[in-house]
Amino acid sequence: MTTTDETQTARPAGRPRSARAEKAIIDATLDLIGESSGLGELSIEAIAARAGVGKTTIYRRWSNKEDLLVDALATLKSPLPSLRGGSVREDLVAYVEVFQRDACDASKRCVMNIAMNEAERHPRLVERIRQVTIEPRRAAIAALLRRGMATGELRADIDPLIAMATLIGTAMWYVRSEGAAEVSRELAERVVDQLLAGIAPAGAVNAGAVKPER
Amino acid sequence: MTTTDETQTARPAGRPRSARAEKAIIDATLDLIGESSGLGELSIEAIAARAGVGKTTIYRRWSNKEDLLVDALATLKSPLPSLRGGSVREDLVAYVEVFQRDACDASKRCVMNIAMNEAERHPRLVERIRQVTIEPRRAAIAALLRRGMATGELRADIDPLIAMATLIGTAMWYVRSEGAAEVSRELAERVVDQLLAGIAPAGAVNAGAVKPER
């Protein structure tokens, strides 16, 4: 019988692949994605050098560059602030603040660049990013807006798509144009409050949002 | 004397450089910038081929790729909608609409990508873009906001930087996330009106901005 364990996991016999090398490759890939602009500038050889790994070890696991990128970006867990805080305003502020910090982080910033610019060149990659990173966040904001419209903290006739674009677009553009130095909770509050004053009911339910002079 | 016209334009004697070739090079460069994502993917040889020109003709005018890019992007005149329309709202709508259309145009979109992503790699280039393209538009919006605050069409205590980020960021993000298909004046109006309801005075000076149901 010679101990044939065919029914088991069928371990391949031989030196097992190093999980440590695999992690080093993924980490190096994410590092270099963050440092480069555009996927074309990213080279397998640079990844191998950064990871302290031979190219062989990379090509034994992924057959080409795009396959590696798909797996690397998929490991970028989306930590979704998604606090169920007390008020809609608090949750919006928390979200904007996290988003602003993400916009300053090199690797996460580049993920958005890829999603926006390389849709035609790398459709599989972009689709994966949309599913893993973008869609959950979009869903979270949409739910937050719906909650606000239900509780009356937000006006009922707002356009959710535009409101979402305003939240994210304002945060991103401000960070990019004014510099990432001054990201703070206070800035997130100003952004949200200026938006809230628009989407809040015409009455003064959210009077605190737009602080009167006195 | 042998007719030495040293004081004149001192024409160089010999076959003059072809202005037609120069324009073809610039046009080809802008075309390819729009089609590629990232400056690294742009090749001089592709530009020469697209322009129907020898590489010699390019290198005789510009000593390297970056010099060519600087000049090419500098020719992108910024047509600044900048209408002195009747109301601040009208001007804002006009600006947002133009900005949305620009965000769909491949070459102009890439200009913004360069300005945002390649600041460290090509500082001269980015600085030039800022001066030629970004700064005039920023100044125009800032003036428009000041005008609104002066005339009372806008609240006096708004944060101009955040308001500008909201205008541009919302338009850009909406176009990118929802697809460029549905760019229209009506969309620009919805974006501006949702912002206006926020930055307009608490009273109802701009009651027309947020149309009541009836």
Added chain:
DNA sequence: GTTTTTCGATACGAATGCGTTTCGAAACGC
């Protein structure tokens, strides 16, 4: 110990692009 597989390192051929050079033809002033 033997076998099998992976390890990192290195070299390879093919492709691409840079910036330069050379070439014959063409366009200008004289």
Added chain:
DNA sequence: GCGTTTCGAAACGCATTCGTATCGAAAAAC
């Protein structure tokens, strides 16, 4: 016509990167 300069085309040396192949060493199962 003559000298000068630019033209497009082609080739050059050099560098980089791809994806593959080869090497001796190391790590597991047997």
